[in-house]
Amino acid sequence: QSALTQPASVSGSLGQSITISCTGTSSDVGIYNLVSWYQQHPGKAPKLMIYEVSERPSGVSNRFSGSKSGNTASLTISGLQAEDEADYYCCSYAGSSTLLFGGGTKLTVL
């Protein structure tokens, strides 16, 4: 199984919105609503931001939202803030009790 496909980098200005895509196949993202997103700052452990495609854990800002269309899931961050600058990873259940991560996207806040 190949990793999910994410853009290597995205950027946006303070206050703007950005969207990070995560493309899989009809065997993972396309068939299961079990996509999650993680934020990772340098040298830190990842943090859960979105689960089950669009659910937000308590304590995560409502500026973060998730969606899915076909084989592609997306993470949108609105009202960009400096502290949002980090690496973001998507993850999907891929059947047969396995998980796939995306390659990660580096978000730069200009």
Add this chain to the structure above:
Amino acid sequence: QMQLVESGGGVVQPGGSLRLSCAASGFTFSSYAMYWVRQAPGKGLEWVAFIRYDGSDKYYADSVKGRFTISRDNSKNTLYLQMNSLRAEDTAVYYCAKDSLILGIGWYFDLWGRGTLVTVSS
């Protein structure tokens, strides 16, 4: 507060073995499935292994199947990863992570440890 603390990392020669531990606190460890996830230096995250809350089911990524074994001791609130026949490509920070569903499987990680570095080198 809920916490996961990994230990056991270090430098090991190719072909060698290492056992990682993950001590859990602040939650009922025996009620949650657990995972190991790794991250090679400068690279992305890779799921490694999963174990059900009671240890009855275990699953592995193809890259480690037959070499790594995940286990848990619910009486000690501890998760383990036994790594044998180590290769250079196993060099990574290894994180343990907790599933969110009590007595179930959500297939996402709501709590992570800080990780332990494993370096496979001669």
